[in-house]
Amino acid sequence: MTTRSLFLLPGDGIGPETMAEVAKLIDHxxxxxxxxxVTDQGLVGGSAYDAHGExxxxxxxxxxxxxxxxLFGAVGGPKWDDVPYEQRxxxxxxxxxxxxxxxxxLRPAICYPALADASSLKRxxxxxxxxxxxxxxxxxxxxxEPKEIxxxxxxxxxxxxxQVYDTFEIERIAGVAFELARTxxxxxxxxxxxNVMKSGVLWxxxxxxxxxxxxxxxxxxxxxxxxxxxxxxxxxxxxxxIVTDNLFGDMLSDVAAMLTGSLGMLPxxxxxxxxxxxxxxxxxxxxxxxxAPDIAGKGIANxxxxxxxxxMCLRYSFAMIDEAVRIEAAVAKxxxxxxxxGDIMGDGARPVSTAEMGDAIVAAY
Amino acid sequence: MTTRSLFLLPGDGIGPETMAEVAKLIDHxxxxxxxxxVTDQGLVGGSAYDAHGExxxxxxxxxxxxxxxxLFGAVGGPKWDDVPYEQRxxxxxxxxxxxxxxxxxLRPAICYPALADASSLKRxxxxxxxxxxxxxxxxxxxxxEPKEIxxxxxxxxxxxxxQVYDTFEIERIAGVAFELARTxxxxxxxxxxxNVMKSGVLWxxxxxxxxxxxxxxxxxxxxxxxxxxxxxxxxxxxxxxIVTDNLFGDMLSDVAAMLTGSLGMLPxxxxxxxxxxxxxxxxxxxxxxxxAPDIAGKGIANxxxxxxxxxMCLRYSFAMIDEAVRIEAAVAKxxxxxxxxGDIMGDGARPVSTAEMGDAIVAAY
Ligand SMILES: CC(C)[C@H](C(=O)O)[C@@H](O)C(=O)O
Ligand SMILES: CC(C)[C@H](C(=O)O)[C@@H](O)C(=O)O
Numbered sequence: 001m002t003t004r005s006l007f008l009l010p011g012d013g014i015g016p017e018t019m020a021e022v023a024k025l026i027d028h029x030x031x032x033x034x035x036x037x038v039t040d041q042g043l044v045g046g047s048a049y050d051a052h053g054e055x056x057x058x059x060x061x062x063x064x065x066x067x068x069x070x071l072f073g074a075v076g077g078p079k080w081d082d083v084p085y086e087q088r089x090x091x092x093x094x095x096x097x098x099x100x101x102x103x104x105x106l107r108p109a110i111c112y113p114a115l116a117d118a119s120s121l122k123r124x125x126x127x128x129x130x131x132x133x134x135x136x137x138x139x140x141x142x143x144x145e146p147k148e149i150x151x152x153x154x155x156x157x158x159x160x161x162x163q164v165y166d167t168f169e170i171e172r173i174a175g176v177a178f179e180l181a182r183t184x185x186x187x188x189x190x191x192x193x194x195n196v197m198k199s200g201v202l203w204x205x206x207x208x209x210x211x212x213x214x215x216x217x218x219x220x221x222x223x224x225x226x227x228x229x230x231x232x233x234x235x236x237x238x239x240x241x242i243v244t245d246n247l248f249g250d251m252l253s254d255v256a257a258m259l260t261g262s263l264g265m266l267p268x269x270x271x272x273x274x275x276x277x278x279x280x281x282x283x284x285x286x287x288x289x290x291x292a293p294d295i296a297g298k299g300i301a302n303x304x305x306x307x308x309x310x311x312m313c314l315r316y317s318f319a320m321i322d323e324a325v326r327i328e329a330a331v332a333k334x335x336x337x338x339x340x341x342g343d344i345m346g347d348g349a350r351p352v353s354t355a356e357m358g359d360a361i362v363a364a365y
Numbered sequence: 366m367t368t369r370s371l372f373l374l375p376g377d378g379i380g381p382e383t384m385a386e387v388a389k390l391i392d393h394x395x396x397x398x399x400x401x402x403v404t405d406q407g408l409v410g411g412s413a414y415d416a417h418g419e420x421x422x423x424x425x426x427x428x429x430x431x432x433x434x435x436l437f438g439a440v441g442g443p444k445w446d447d448v449p450y451e452q453r454x455x456x457x458x459x460x461x462x463x464x465x466x467x468x469x470x471l472r473p474a475i476c477y478p479a480l481a482d483a484s485s486l487k488r489x490x491x492x493x494x495x496x497x498x499x500x501x502x503x504x505x506x507x508x509x510e511p512k513e514i515x516x517x518x519x520x521x522x523x524x525x526x527x528q529v530y531d532t533f534e535i536e537r538i539a540g541v542a543f544e545l546a547r548t549x550x551x552x553x554x555x556x557x558x559x560n561v562m563k564s565g566v567l568w569x570x571x572x573x574x575x576x577x578x579x580x581x582x583x584x585x586x587x588x589x590x591x592x593x594x595x596x597x598x599x600x601x602x603x604x605x606x607i608v609t610d611n612l613f614g615d616m617l618s619d620v621a622a623m624l625t626g627s628l629g630m631l632p633x634x635x636x637x638x639x640x641x642x643x644x645x646x647x648x649x650x651x652x653x654x655x656x657a658p659d660i661a662g663k664g665i666a667n668x669x670x671x672x673x674x675x676x677m678c679l680r681y682s683f684a685m686i687d688e689a690v691r692i693e694a695a696v697a698k699x700x701x702x703x704x705x706x707g708d709i710m711g712d713g714a715r716p717v718s719t720a721e722m723g724d725a726i727v728a729a730y
Contacts, residue, residue, distance in 0.1 A: 202524030
């Protein structure tokens, strides 16, 4: 029997509650379908810091590196606001991304029909929305050196971060975007600020060259990232795949997620390069939403983004397409049935807890 | 008689057309009210490049430095897409900002009641919206060194930009935000990415210290810039003044502007520090919208953002508050009368040209 190893990092805040619902689904698939998932669990973020003074331990990093896939909940909260920079909760996530070389972050922004009215945007603007933001995740200003605060004397300090991109980093993320576009509407829009940033000039040049060399069948457009933010708000359906750098991707994917009104529903996948020998790629799956410390521990968080992240895991790490589709259909069904956690509550719907939502999805699977 | 010197830089695209409507208002105020405006005009952007190979000439820079205020239209267009980086149209604007030391960029995002339906957001989300984004304009990744593309050999290049902030730069922009908040709802939200950027850590620290030392009466909150983008989409009315750095300010102010549905209406002011001797500050006023090359030369552009920028000029450079209020009231009146350029056209409104809109505003003034 195939075994499939999953390393679970629930993290902080609502992470553990939402991860518990995925664990139900995993148990169900093991029991009913012999899916062969073998899970292990570790600590990340504030909870890891509390346990051993680092946002992730070396032992847990080793397990993450060895697993077929990592499922990640969320990190952070006011409790750790004054933790030193190198130990802050986010450092655990950033180390996972960097050490696992997860350069490709896939963030779908889709509008669930049952939730179109939850958006602050007009229904016709977002109904049927289905875009994919492909964000570069291991480069740019997140990791470039120098990254430091220096004391200049006279009461003055200087804070410095460095945005760095090399040709190969842009080439490989552009390749991911073009490949994915071919499985969708065959359109890629690349966003940067080439009018202000040299890294943007290089980005634009390399995306254009990659397109010409290997993906001329895909429609490619370019947009300045600030104009891109505007256009996402004005008429998001003009986009199919958007490819952009680490920092712009952070901003633009959050705006895109909020457009849909379905923030508590949106998953993401962070992928490495396929191993030339085995074809396997390292991968981490996490909801787009954060740790929501204000509602943590109350059993009211929406587990759907975490469950949808597991569906992405089935799709991208295990090629279990049927199962992924069935999970997505189960989510759509419980929403059609009117089940809602508090964040997506609407008139006439049935309020449910985190666990009730998870149970209903397992039952509908 | 007082003379007030204005240096006009219409720039490219729809810049000249919209500036022509401000010129009408200036002539009117000189003739009817002895306002004493003395104007001169120069070239910036692509039109300056075409004339003398630079995005702004030294002679025009000197005039901009000497004037009481600069009125700026817009720069750029496909014609200049392949101009070398140092000569590209935007370089003219960036040089003006840097050499005039215009560190404080004020970008109001207000929703004109008559236009609430033009927004892609629901009416209740944006009706009555009135927020002010205070963007740092002479620092950060826009100007930090190194900023370069280097050839690494092997077909690899490296693009680098550097985000740099010193304590004093953060202090002075925070001061501007707090002062402005006192004239409004007394609330400032500071946005950065302190969870990823050292410059964000310093930003947060200095804004907090400036607040404690001099502005403890103002309510201060902090938000991560990506969450800020989300919250702008979700419920923008939670904000009053937002203070942020150059690049986040670029992104967030564009998103905020698009929320209002009134992009063709929104002005901005870029201010230097007051001269210790005279109290005067260098200043440049420009619409938030760009050069819109697709509609340039057709006489259909909306001149209101340019006219509203002139109203900001009266307010901030000449303390002509009554006149500024009268211009703003004239704009509101012509909108209430149903006059609309194409970009803000709606059911039952009266379509007018750029010149007709300008004439109507002069008549209503
Ligand atoms: C938690 C934080 C470090 C992270 C980021 O900035 O990348 C988050 O905002 C995200 O988008 O995944
Ligand atoms: C034209 C460009 C250089 C400029 C910027 O990025 O600052 C523009 O987008 C703006 O916001 O004023």
